[in-house]
Amino acid sequence: MRLIIKVVLFFLLLLNPNCLLHAQSIVFGSELELTQVRPGSKNKEDPLNWVNVNTNPDTWKKNKDLLICTGKPIGIMRSEKQYGNFILQIEWKHMEAGGNSGVFAWSDANPNPKSRLPNGVEVQMLELDYINLHKAQDGQPLSVAYVQGDLFGVGGVTVTPDTPRGPRSSALEGRLGRDLLSSCH
Numbered sequence: 001m002r003l004i005i006k007v008v009l010f011f012l013l014l015l016n017p018n019c020l021l022h023a024q025s026i027v028f029g030s031e032l033e034l035t036q037v038r039p040g041s042k043n044k045e046d047p048l049n050w051v052n053v054n055t056n057p058d059t060w061k062k063n064k065d066l067l068i069c070t071g072k073p074i075g076i077m078r079s080e081k082q083y084g085n086f087i088l089q090i091e092w093k094h095m096e097a098g099g100n101s102g103v104f105a106w107s108d109a110n111p112n113p114k115s116r117l118p119n120g121v122e123v124q125m126l127e128l129d130y131i132n133l134h135k136a137q138d139g140q141p142l143s144v145a146y147v148q149g150d151l152f153g154v155g156g157v158t159v160t161p162d163t164p165r166g167p168r169s170s171a172l173e174g175r176l177g178r179d180l181l182s183s184c185h
Contacts, residue, residue, distance in 0.1 A: 024052040025080065026060055028067045034087065049080035054111050071099075075116045078109050094127035098134065101125045104154070112155055119155030124148065145170040 030045035037043070050067075052060055055075035061068050069077075090103065107120025124146065131142040151169040153159045161169035 024057050024060070026050045026052070026062050026067065026077070028062055034085075050077045051080050052077050053109065054116055068095075073116065076104070076109070076111060076118065090125075092125050097127060097129040098132075099127035100130060106157075115155070117154060119157045120153075121157060121159060122152055122154045124150035124152070143170065 027047045027049055029048040029050075031048055032043055032045045050060075053076045055069075055073055055077070059070050059072065059075065060077055088103070088105070092101065094101065102122040102124050104118055104120040104122050107118045109118050109120075111118050126147045128144075128147060131144060131147060134142060136142050146168075151159060151161065152167065159167065159169065161167070163169055
């Protein structure tokens, strides 16, 4: 089954889970079968259930149409269902300059106890000032392309991007700006 998943988030969400359920669950966002997507149609979207994997019960909270994460402790929330083929639509907003976040896909959802993150492919979602507040491992400034949509392997997973820009699939140009971010919910 192919799905469109619509989610508004602030920090880390995880797809393709394969681990035991944690007691805390939050209903947030919706899914729609891809076969139902037609221009101008109004189809019934089913709610998404998210499960707190390794954070405190008060790390995640729902406030109207927002899912808010304190970031303490660092950890993950995952979808209750497993998805294979999907289109993921996300709007996000950081509440502090230099915020670091991402979405894991194609993951086994078993967090490493040291990093608190699973293996998988991460889609980077950094706040724009991240590149001003942090440097690359070689001490050089980070590119704005590093901020949004950068794909890379985590926890031993490697990716081979079809680009000449190294082991990460970074954007050629930055398409996010303060104007766009201010319009997010």
